[in-house]
Amino acid sequence: MTEIKKIITGVDEVVFPQHGDDRGELVAIEGMKDVDFDIKRIYYVFATGSNAIRGKHAHKDIKQVLLCVRGSCDILVDNGRDRKTVKLNQPNKGLYIHGFIWRELMNFTEDAVVLAVVDKSYDKDDYIFDYGLVK
Amino acid sequence: MTEIKKIITGVDEVVFPQHGDDRGELVAIEGMKDVDFDIKRIYYVFATGSNAIRGKHAHKDIKQVLLCVRGSCDILVDNGRDRKTVKLNQPNKGLYIHGFIWRELMNFTEDAVVLAVVDKSYDKDDYIFDYGLVK
Numbered sequence A, B: 001m002t003e004i005k006k007i008i009t010g011v012d013e014v015v016f017p018q019h020g021d022d023r024g025e026l027v028a029i030e031g032m033k034d035v036d037f038d039i040k041r042i043y044y045v046f047a048t049g050s051n052a053i054r055g056k057h058a059h060k061d062i063k064q065v066l067l068c069v070r071g072s073c074d075i076l077v078d079n080g081r082d083r084k085t086v087k088l089n090q091p092n093k094g095l096y097i098h099g100f101i102w103r104e105l106m107n108f109t110e111d112a113v114v115l116a117v118v119d120k121s122y123d124k125d126d127y128i129f130d131y132g133l134v135k
Helices: none
Strands: A004-010 A011-015 A019-021 A024-030 A041-045 A054-059 A064-070 A075-079 A083-088 A092-096 A101-104 A113-118 B001-010 B011-013 B017-022 B025-029 B041-046 B054-059 B064-070 B075-076 B083-086 B095-096 B102-106 B113-118
Touching: A004 A075, A004 A083, A041 B064, A054 A064, A064 A083, A064 B041, A064 B064, A064 B113, A075 A092, A083 A092, A113 B064, B001 B075, B001 B083, B064 B083, B075 B095
Parallel strands: none
Antiparallel strands: A004 A011, A011 A092, A019 A024, A024 B041, A041 A113, A041 B025, A054 A101, A064 A092, A064 A113, A075 A083, A075 A101, B001 B011, B011 B095, B017 B025, B041 B113, B054 B102, B064 B095, B064 B113, B075 B083, B075 B102
16 A cells, blocks of 8 residues: 655645565556556656756646655645645655645656656646746 | 657656656656556555565566656566566666566665556455466
8 A cells, every 4th residue: 555644735745555575676656556646747857967946847737646756856846825845755756736736846866867757648738837826 | 748669568658757857857647648547556565685586477467557766776567578677777768568477576786666556456366476377
């Protein structure tokens, strides 16, 4: 089972089971089983500068899990009332963002690979770049 | 558009568009858009020993894309008539396996992270561990 811990309203920390043996480690995420949505798309970011800040936007209606499957980074999440920063530094630990949440990703290690598992198609009109609208 | 090159019958090399800017790089894969199936699950393998061989099985009826999103590894694919080994060494280049294909993954670098994007739920009965059945 996936472990879940609330960070702020709209954001949970999730830890997926890690299947290890003498060959190495494996983490699997299946739609409607390990996450409560069908996986419509994934994306991954890499070769991110250590001073770069990614994100800096919110979505009104997207569910996604963000994982740092290699290296580490920090993710700031803010629902307009509460704001927290979480370090992602183990491959099976992610943030499940399922509300109207402002997010910023920063402090990437050189080798960091962030993987996002998302419930909806890409829609550029769904991005909200004005923090003042988050509440 | 995704570039496609046939490796053997049932296996294509695919190169996904990479979106880079001054923050870093991003690759997105959306079901029924960048791949010709709905994404039912993903999995990723890491911390794999350099002498380990993963895979060593076939599936009768699964479509999946294997990518090495960090580091590199070699993937051997065999459809019973033709056999080829492909090095995956760039984050946006993958193998699309969509036939009855024996596969072995090997020569992992210490930092390698292999990501699989799959069209079906996990089913242990779908694994074929007898190479003699592949044809």
